[in-house]
Amino acid sequence: MDNKDERLQKVRIAARGPQTTIELDGELVDFRAVGAYTVSQLPGEPAHVVLHLTDPADTRFDGMARVSVADMPDPGPAAAVFLAAISAEALERAALARSDLGTEPYSLTNAMLTQLGEWARGH
Structure with missing residues (x-):
């Protein structure tokens, strides 16, 4: 590709801890519109x-750029693989041993979902 023939946009990314701002040619991109970037x-x-836009329908960019907009991957297949690897016995044992297990309706289900979320995050 001959870079002399394309007009590149100035991109500024300022990341400080969890706070990130992105500008394209001096225009601030709404932080809620960007789920991730590379x-x-x-x-x-x-x-x-x-x-990687959170809602491409509500986001607009004008002009030419070497900025690509990517769809977020479907989490379904990865979630299916993760859940298939879970032992029902281990999940039940872990949920019943939780200190935050309550006695109200659906407490066990809530404990299991919390446990699965922790395992998914590597805790």
């Missing part, structure tokens, strides 16, 4: 920014 660069090439 930046890559090959030697001698301009940087390539991929924005």
Whole structure:
């Protein structure tokens, strides 16, 4: 690709802890519209920014850029693999041993969902 023939946009990403701001040619991108971003660069090439939008229907970008908009992957297949690897016995044992297990309706189900969430995050 001949970079002289394309108009590149200036991208500014400022990340400080969990707070991130993204600007395209000085225009602030709504932080709620971006679920994730990646930046890559090959030697001698301009940087390539991929924005993963939370709701592409409500987000607009004007002009040309080497900014790609990517769909977030469907979590279903990964969730199915994760759940298939769970032992029902281990889940029940862990949920019943939780200190936050209550006695109200659906307490065991809530404890199991909380436990699955913790396991999914590696806790």
